[in-house]
Amino acid sequence: MQLEDARIILHQPAAGGYRRIVFEASEIADQTRPGQFVHLRVPTLPDTALRRPFSICLASEGTIHILYKEVGIGTAALAALPEGTTVSLIGPLGNGFPVPAADALPLLVGGGYGVAPLLFLATSLKRPGILFVGGRTAADILLTDEFTALGWEVQIATEDGSRGTTGLVTTALDTWLDQHGQQPAEWFACGPDGLLRAVGDRAIAHNCRAWLSLDKHMGCGIGACLACVQRLQRPDGSQYLGRVCRDGPIFEAREIVWEEA
Amino acid sequence: MKTPDLTVQLGPLKLANPVMVASGTFGYGAEYADLIDVRRLGAIVVKGIRLNLWEGNRTPRMVEVPGGLINAIGLQGPGVDGFVESYMPFLRTTGVPVIVNIWGTSVAEYGEVAARFDDVPGVAALEINVSCPNVKEGGASFGADPQRMAEVVAAVRRSTRLPLLTKLAPNVPDIRIFARAAEEAGSDILSISNTIPAMVIDIETRRPVLANRVGGLSGSSIHPVAVKLVWEAAQVAHIPIVGMGGIMRPSDAIEFLIAGAAAVAVGTANFIDPTTPLRVIDGIADYLCRHDFPRLADLTGSVKI
Secondary structure, three states: OOOEEEEEEEEEEHHHHHEEEEEHHHHHHHHHHOEEEEEEEOOOOOOOOOOOOEOOOEEEOOEEEEEEOOOOOHHHHOOOOOOEEEEHHEEEEOOOOOOOOOOOEOOOOOHHHHHHHHHHHHHHHHHHHOEEEOOHHHHHOOOOOHHHHHHOOEEEEOOOOOOOOOOOOHHHOOOOOOHHHOOOEEEEEEHHHHHHHHHHHHHHHHOOOOEOOOOOOOOOOOOOOOOOOEEEEOOOOEEEEEEOOOOOOEHHHEEEOOOOO | EEEEEEEEEEEEEEOOOOHHHHHHHOOOOOOOOOOOOHOOOOOOEEEEEOOOOEEOOOOOEEEEEEEEHHHHOHHHHHOHHOOOOOOHHHHHHHHHHHHEEOHHHHHHHHHHHHHOOOOOOOOOEEEEEEOOOOOOHHEEEEEEEEHHHHHHHHHHHHHOOEEEEEEEEOOOOOOOHHHHHHHHHOOEEEEEEEOEEOOEOOOOOOOOEEOOOEEEEEEHHHHHHHHHHHHHOOOOOOOOOOOOOOOOOHHHHHHHHHHHHHHHOOOOOOHOOHHHHHHHHHHHHHHHHHHOOHHHHHHOOOOOO
């Protein structure tokens, strides 16, 4: 983990209203593992604005890539930054995804831009697996060509039926599990809490490990402020509060104690 | 001009420079060790500790607002034993004075926590937290009444030989009464101030954004409030004051010193730019040079009224 002033060398629209930024950040890029994130200070926001966390969707040859959508004042200000701008990053942060067992089929489940860290994971794995990706509409389905180019099978679900199966991504996952659920697999997921919980429950039912990447509102990003805590349990059943930014963002499904809705 | 003397004597506590990091914004020190040279800090004030492990409030615990943020962490912490075991070994290696922020839900607990730290190697002082707005018992409930606050300070004073800072609440009618009460009860130093109680409502759901409903406001927006509190307290206090509240840049810290603070603490800025405390140290040194102050102490309380 370190502070690095990174230059934006590419900033362009991606599908579905998303945008991609490529940073020249050689020190962070060299240390990054799939599943980690950077905490980014948007230089045009007021100086009291907190940093914003972004999953790293690729780190190679001294650069890191992020994928984001305008959802608030921070990302709107980010979208307006021209190429050549220097931005302060802290990274790489978080624990990253573990390496799956050699005999296990990697099953990736992503919701919306949750596929960003999963693509980085896919590029690092020795064998291709299956990506299940879901979104509200076809516009929320991202990066599938990149997975296909890596030799991955891609299964798509949209809530409005505009692309792939109609329904939630878990519907597509359930159909697949009915036919192939017996083979050894290791699961990795990134997306909203509802998706993660549904994926975790299914993995546990199939006796598989599921590594879930949580997205929780963060303050410092380095484990000091304790804003982004998540209730977790140890193998002996005792519970504690873990820091999503420092102890996570990736936890195995059995570790997470979901709050009752 | 030669390098100005930045050392500061805060009552019984001597610091190499006047820039601390405020409780709750710097974890237990180790979190920042990869990002800045923590050995350069004047002191590290760690997150609030009570006797036993405490989970704090539910999430969401933090919300950004114009000019800062509102937090309702609720003093999550590992308790005295957990802190000493897990965090003191690293803190001792820094060589920086460690100030432990302590709290309790009763006067007796404050005293007990203080007593437990009396013989912990590496602890330089205790900061009595009687002003956290985010816990139902303890914290600000003691800091809102000068007599109750004085009882806490006196109980801690009886329980330890360590230098004591008392962290005063900002939302009181007259800070001078609290400054005097803390001093008379045995406090060696005053920390002024804490976050200001605040609230944000989501107008779509009509629910408070924070799970705790209310929290404490920090950041730039509270800086002028805290400067005024320091200035007022300095007029009646015979003990040194540490100014804190919304320091984002060196000039914010220098304002506190001119208002009457002998030292300062950087808080919320640590979340945004962890280099802030180091920039503040350099900025104060530069200011002393530019204005021909040979010693930091000459700047303290130099406001022209």
